Amino acid sequence: MSLSMKIILLVLTAGSLVLIYVLFVQEEESLDSADVAAMVENRYQAEIKDFSYEEEGYLVVFHTSSGEYRTLVDPISGEILEMELTNIHEESSPEEQSLLLEEEIRSITENTVSGDVDISSVELQTEGNPPHYEVIFSLDNQKGRLEIDAYSGSVELFSLEEEAPVQPMTEEEASEIALSEHPGEVDDIDLEEDNGRLVFEIEIENDSTGVDADIVIDAYTGEIISVEYDD
Template identity: 30%
Template sequence: MKKKLGIVLGCVVAAGFLGLGVFHTSASPSEPSLTINEVRDIVKKQYPGKITELEQETEFNRAIYEVEIANDKKEYDLKVDGNSGEILDIKEKPSKNSSTSAKDKKETENKRNKSNDSKENNELNNNNESKKSTHSNEQLNISEKETAISGKEAKKIALDAFEGTVSDFDLDEDDGRLIYEIEIENGEKEAEIEVDAYTGEVIVIDYD
């Protein structure tokens, strides 16, 4: 009798552990307890430089933030725990002096544009007009879809994440997901922020 009772109890305990494992496996990842601004402050205190990108991701049902930061000498790719603020991973590489190379590219492009003849310029203008028309039609189709977050609310969310003046505002679709793309200027600083049009979640902050 005792042997049978022991077998029954063992089966019940095993079933309980199995159910708990299934629950944890199927559970959806929780939202991070740390906001983007809090993560930005944590990173700035530990790594001097300019944050060029800050994005929320999920790895193995764990909320993390991926951060890119650069200074004159080095660049860092960080992974930060969305709940504890712990630095989970860091990759270090030499700085590419992107600002200098970007200026050189712009100067080269300007010289090439000046050397183009009037026919090439007309063709470029026609192509640009065609692209603008296509983009406008796409925007009309996107604007017909319903969003839970209004444009005004999206701007407020973006300004809470980065103070300044909204210089550009756009509603776009990415893999069936409607997002607000908002550009904000604050003096010499700029940021491009993506806000989910349904949840109001700040998806990406790209600093310039």
């Protein structure tokens, strides 16, 4: 290969690497602050009060009709990483306010309940005045319920109760399920563990037909796992 050809190939290779680098940098480039501000304003009908760029992302403080919020926005994707309601506008009347968003209610719940809370449902209840959100959550071995004013975000009710441990069904209940599958008389019933699953093993005799059955039932759900017949 001639020297001139080698130089041309070297230049083309270097140019390709530069192009790939430029495209990669552009793809990973942080969002413009104006774009982030516009996104927050449009999404929450908000007025921006403070805006800064932190190590974790854009820190935005904004006001809505319901209160003041502090939120952290991913600088690449624009995803809301954190949101905290820092001040509630209690002086506003319901007619002047808009309903809080579900993610705002989730943020209020997480700030109200200390610990690793697992929110299972958030439902808007329009009966009564004013409307409120009902939040069901779990915390350790407890089940909790919050009622949060849908306009102001104030917590109207907070209850926690120990969750009753799940118990297997009784032998009588398991026998009834087995007999509905194969009529006869229960000759034997045992509560056993099968591959980590708690089951009832039930033997049923039927003298009229001469066909007996061994039935395995899930001890919690009542599901019939298997049926084996003996002539």
